[in-house]
Amino acid sequence: MRSDPRDEELAKLTRALGHPARVAILRYLTQQKTPCCGDVTTCIDLAQSTVSQHLKVLLEAGLIERKGQGTKNCYSICVEPFEQLKAGIDQILSDHRTATQKQKASTPS
Amino acid sequence: MRSDPRDEELAKLTRALGHPARVAILRYLTQQKTPCCGDVTTCIDLAQSTVSQHLKVLLEAGLIERKGQGTKNCYSICVEPFEQLKAGIDQILSDHRTATQKQKASTPS
């Protein structure tokens, strides 16, 4: 099996989500009415440079976007990749379900 | 912010999914009518011990389960954590949507 690009894509997204600090950051970004700013740092008990690094990971995975606004940078969530992620998981689930179905059909109790 | 257990949980699941080989393994498990066996190895171009290790990661995250069947071990997908994962992502999405809504309401163009 030569790694499916879909697998790479799904892995890229999940890997980016695969750290509690990054999940917390995302949750924080949603909960702010003003979906912005690097004062994320003030609420997450990590050094500023570390937070910046986590933001970069999320950014490179496409899960968030940056809008430079003067000396401050505002981050906001990108909906699309989340939908894509859900779709990827759904596909695994539905594949599983149809396979299970088939199996039951061919092996009636 | 003291790491929310929900964040830990979501991170645990996504981290387990966060490797192309593991996504491929999961996909393989779904596509097998007989959702079983460690002949996963034969189709994934990784050493047997490496595959076993990846299976262990998936196992420990609860994404799959093992059924010992004689000398062979059969693995199958657990639906529940996938649903949980989807729910976690959905929550982030819906939080984001409601926040965006609120913002629009208070700042009419």
Added chain:
DNA sequence: ACCCTTTATCGTAAAAATACGATAAAGGGT
């Protein structure tokens, strides 16, 4: 009882992720 297959685990090396402080670049305010 013997061997052979299957597969988890151990030991280990190499690569990647994580965290930090320090520094630099970029803008705002006065």
Added chain:
DNA sequence: ACCCTTTATCGTATTTTTACGATAAAGGGT
């Protein structure tokens, strides 16, 4: 023009992940 705030990036140490071969344990077949 100056300084001060904000924040990305650099350098680096530590930990974790990833991959492999070798070994061991467990069962099936004859």
